[in-house]
Amino acid sequence: MQDSSVTLTRIGMLVFGLIFGLLSLITVEYLQSIYGRDYLTEERRLLTQQLALIRANIEAKVNADIMLADNLATMLSFNPNAGKETWQQMVTHLALKGEHIRSISIAPNDVIAFIYPLEGNEAAMGLDFRERPDQFSVVSNARYWRRLELDGPVNLVQGGVGLIARAPVFFDPPHNQQYWGVCSVVIDLDLLIEHLGAKELPEGLSLAVRRMVSADVPAAVFVGSAEDFADPSAKELVYLQGGLWQLALVDKRHSSVFSPDHRVRIVGYSMALLILMSFLLVVNAYRMAHKVSLHDSLTGLPNRRFVLSLLERLASANNSCFTVVNVDLNDFKQINDQYGHGIGDQALRHVASAMCSALRGSDMVSRIGGDEFLLVLPRLSGAAEIAAVLEKLRREVNARPMTVEGQTVPLALSMGVACYPEDGRDISTLLLAADKAMYADKAKTKQERECAV
Amino acid sequence: MRGLILLLISTMFLPAFSSLAEPVLRVRYIDASDMKHNPNNDYFGQLLKLALDKTAADYGPYELSPLDIDISQRRHFLEIGKGRVDVFWTMTTDAREQQARPVRVPLMKGVYGLRLLALNRADAGLLESVKGDEDLRGIRFIQGRDWPDTQVLRLNRLRVETDIAEDDLYGFLARHRGLAFPRAITEIFAETDSRAAGVVADEHVLLRYPAAMYFFVAKDNEVLATRLEAGLRRAMGDGSFDALFYQFPAHRDAISRANLGARILIELDNPLLPASVDKAEIRRQQDQILGHQYP
Numbered sequence: 001m002q003d004s005s006v007t008l009t010r011i012g013m014l015v016f017g018l019i020f021g022l023l024s025l026i027t028v029e030y031l032q033s034i035y036g037r038d039y040l041t042e043e044r045r046l047l048t049q050q051l052a053l054i055r056a057n058i059e060a061k062v063n064a065d066i067m068l069a070d071n072l073a074t075m076l077s078f079n080p081n082a083g084k085e086t087w088q089q090m091v092t093h094l095a096l097k098g099e100h101i102r103s104i105s106i107a108p109n110d111v112i113a114f115i116y117p118l119e120g121n122e123a124a125m126g127l128d129f130r131e132r133p134d135q136f137s138v139v140s141n142a143r144y145w146r147r148l149e150l151d152g153p154v155n156l157v158q159g160g161v162g163l164i165a166r167a168p169v170f171f172d173p174p175h176n177q178q179y180w181g182v183c184s185v186v187i188d189l190d191l192l193i194e195h196l197g198a199k200e201l202p203e204g205l206s207l208a209v210r211r212m213v214s215a216d217v218p219a220a221v222f223v224g225s226a227e228d229f230a231d232p233s234a235k236e237l238v239y240l241q242g243g244l245w246q247l248a249l250v251d252k253r254h255s256s257v258f259s260p261d262h263r264v265r266i267v268g269y270s271m272a273l274l275i276l277m278s279f280l281l282v283v284n285a286y287r288m289a290h291k292v293s294l295h296d297s298l299t300g301l302p303n304r305r306f307v308l309s310l311l312e313r314l315a316s317a318n319n320s321c322f323t324v325v326n327v328d329l330n331d332f333k334q335i336n337d338q339y340g341h342g343i344g345d346q347a348l349r350h351v352a353s354a355m356c357s358a359l360r361g362s363d364m365v366s367r368i369g370g371d372e373f374l375l376v377l378p379r380l381s382g383a384a385e386i387a388a389v390l391e392k393l394r395r396e397v398n399a400r401p402m403t404v405e406g407q408t409v410p411l412a413l414s415m416g417v418a419c420y421p422e423d424g425r426d427i428s429t430l431l432l433a434a435d436k437a438m439y440a441d442k443a444k445t446k447q448e449r450e451c452a453v
Numbered sequence: 454m455r456g457l458i459l460l461l462i463s464t465m466f467l468p469a470f471s472s473l474a475e476p477v478l479r480v481r482y483i484d485a486s487d488m489k490h491n492p493n494n495d496y497f498g499q500l501l502k503l504a505l506d507k508t509a510a511d512y513g514p515y516e517l518s519p520l521d522i523d524i525s526q527r528r529h530f531l532e533i534g535k536g537r538v539d540v541f542w543t544m545t546t547d548a549r550e551q552q553a554r555p556v557r558v559p560l561m562k563g564v565y566g567l568r569l570l571a572l573n574r575a576d577a578g579l580l581e582s583v584k585g586d587e588d589l590r591g592i593r594f595i596q597g598r599d600w601p602d603t604q605v606l607r608l609n610r611l612r613v614e615t616d617i618a619e620d621d622l623y624g625f626l627a628r629h630r631g632l633a634f635p636r637a638i639t640e641i642f643a644e645t646d647s648r649a650a651g652v653v654a655d656e657h658v659l660l661r662y663p664a665a666m667y668f669f670v671a672k673d674n675e676v677l678a679t680r681l682e683a684g685l686r687r688a689m690g691d692g693s694f695d696a697l698f699y700q701f702p703a704h705r706d707a708i709s710r711a712n713l714g715a716r717i718l719i720e721l722d723n724p725l726l727p728a729s730v731d732k733a734e735i736r737r738q739q740d741q742i743l744g745h746q747y748p
Contacts, residue, residue: 084724108608108610108724109607109608109610110607111604111607111608113608113724113725114724118547118728122546122547122548122550122551123548123551125546125547125548125725126546126547126548126601126604126725128603128604128607130615131598131615
């Protein structure tokens with residue numbers, strides 16, 4: 001009966017734990033999703049702002065550089081036979097206006113005849129675009145459409161990578177029928193990227209740039225990789241003279257355990273665990289207190305209060321019948337006097353343990369006073385069966401003699417039986433009946449002992 | 454016995470000792486004149502010898518070591534860079550002056566900028582009526598793709614075809630009409646003569662643009678560069694340069710035969726000539742050739 005109540009409590013705790021865990025899980029994950037969504041929205045908004053700033057910078061600065069090619073083309077158109085000295089003056093002047101210019105070249109009839117600065121670009125002198133199909137297509141486009149074209153990134157003959165603005169020059173502006181050649185402004189890509197602030201982005205953020213054929217048809221990626229455009233944090237189109245680009249800002253930071261992805265989870269689950277632990281502590285404290293109030297601390301058996309509440313419950317059930325046995329340890333006072341209270345206590349524990357092992361699992365042994373025990377035997381009322389139980393108890397106690405320093409301590413039980421409902425319809429009557437029966441048994445035993453003496 | 458061994462050892466080391474005492478400058482260069490059946494290369498060998506002779510007194514003895522292999526211009530620059538060849542000659546450009554160290558004395562008096570036109574034999578009279586560069590607009594010029602002259606012609610808005618294999622240029626010319634193949638005056642006659650069947654040298658037109666041919670040495674070979682420059686300048690000063698140039702048989706034949714004074718001179722610009730080249734000097738030297746009379 002004690003075991004089954006403990007098992008019930010354990011199952012209850014387990015169920016409670018599971019429900020609590022489930023509720024915590026749902027709550028925390030819900031909060032996390034809300035927080036995560038808000039956080040990501042906010043972050044994307046910031047990144048979009050940042051990228052818009054970069055886009056505006058590119059448009060302003062790159063367009064300014066690109067337009068230099070157009071300016072130069074205009075100057076050449078009106079002075080096609082100027083010669084190298086004049087070119088030198090014009091280009092030196094223009095180059096001062098550019099921010100990311102690597103070189104400026106002039107190619108009459110598509111052969112580079114002038115390049116500024118010459119130093120470091122010697123290899124490009126005499127470059128014939130007809131012999132460079134990769135660059136010739138854009139040069140031809142510029143000539144065909146009579147407008148500035150942006151090419152790039154191009155692997156330059158003189159080394160490095162550049163974006164090239166190609167502006168066609170005609171002998172006969174504004175009719176533009178007779179082709180003179182092309183002039184080119186080469187923009188240093190590395191310098192440009194550096195100036196765009198792309199290198200100052202927070203760690204984990206990277207910028208990717210690709211050319212676009214139109215607003216939704218992408219072409220080659222020239223900064224970053226194609227995967228960067230799959231799911232970027234922010235995207236922007238850059239409208240340039242003679243070209244269209246797309247920027248993508250990629251966030252590679254969300255991988256650490258302490259990232260915003262897990263912030264709510266960490267706090268939430270810690271809280272849940274804390275609550276569960278506190279609850280378990282309280283429950284445990286309550287159970288300890290309850291146990292102390294209903295159990296006898298010496299033998300660990302239920303005490304008088306406990307057994308009374310149990311009897312009330314048994315008696316209130318319909319058609320119930322049970323038997324109580326009042327047990328008293330004979331001559332307990334003498335044992336205390338002769339061996340001391342320590343041995344007396346030991347004797348009580350000894351008897352309690354002997355009775356527990358003699359009875360069925362459903363029976364209960366309780367200690368209700370100094371040397372008084374009360375046995376509750378549910379669903380038992382036949383006189384023969386009761387007699388058998390009492391006999392078994394006596395045998396068990398006799399079979400386990402208790403010895404102190406080689407001497408056997410005499411242990412004998414007086415027992416009084418009362419059956420519910422025959423011997424009393426209420427508990428106090430019943431207990432009184434059992435008490436009387438016990439005293440009768442004790443007196444009978446005493447008499448027999450005296451006769452024997 | 455001991456004296457004999459000593460003598461033997463000293464004999465063995467004698468050449469080494471003597472060379473230590475007076476180091477001989479070895480100058481290696483590629484001389485493919487036999488292989489290419491091109492007598493022009495021999496001129497540069499002789500000029501190299503002349504420049505080194507003129508400086509033997511202050512720079513010491515030398516030894517010329519010609520290698521008879523035929524390699525491309527590009528390969529020449531690689532070999533110079535690796536130190537396997539000490540000197541070679543070619544037309545100067547800004548890019549080439551970055552790859553090797555130029556000796557800035559023109560070796561050919563601007564002859565490579567004096568161009569005559571090889572024609573299909575049937576086109577011999579094609580250029581009779583040419584009066585100026587405008588009249589050349591309809592002609593298709595053929596050239597090798599990597600030649601600096603190709604870009605010079607294009608910069609002068611002449612139409613140039615480069616899709617023909619370099620070793621088939623004369624063959625292509627012999628098979629097709631309406632083409633002109635510009636060659637230096639010292640090159641053209643030897644070449645058209647040897648291909649008498651289909652090609653002929655035009656007799657009416659002379660193209661002229663500034664061009665300079667230089668000796669190039671390794672970038673770090675300052676000694677040889679200074680020596681060659683000094684030697685060439687001395688040879689120019691004492692007339693031995695002009696003597697060698699004009700008396701060189703191939704030059705003498707070409708210049709006498711070209712009838713330069715009677716031709717329509719068409720001046721072209723060469724924007725690709727490095728700024729360091731003295732254009733006026735090249736022009737003066739070209740004028741000297743145009744006016745040269747062999748006795």
